[in-house]
Amino acid sequence: MDHKKMTIEEMCFESEKQLFDRKSARISATALVSTIIAFANADGGKIAIGRG
Numbered sequence: 623m624d625h626k627k628m629t630i631e632e633m634c635f636e637s638e639k640q641l642f643d644r645k646s647a648r649i650s651a652t653a654l655v656s657t658i659i660a661f662a663n664a665d666g667g668k669i670a671i672g673r674g
Contacts, residue, residue, distance in 0.1 A: 633670040641665060647672040 636642055643657050661667035
């Protein structure tokens with residue numbers, strides 16, 4: 623997995639893919655859990671919350 627730190631600008635324009643997901647700030651904790659579990663069961667990943 624690429625551990626490169628992303629800037630806010632990069633997160634805004636990055637395509638969602640296996641190692642990156644973007645979620646609305648209005649997401650519930652229970653809905654967010656499925657993304658966290660999916661990343662934990664795979665190669666990890668990054669979640670940007672608040673943009674969407």
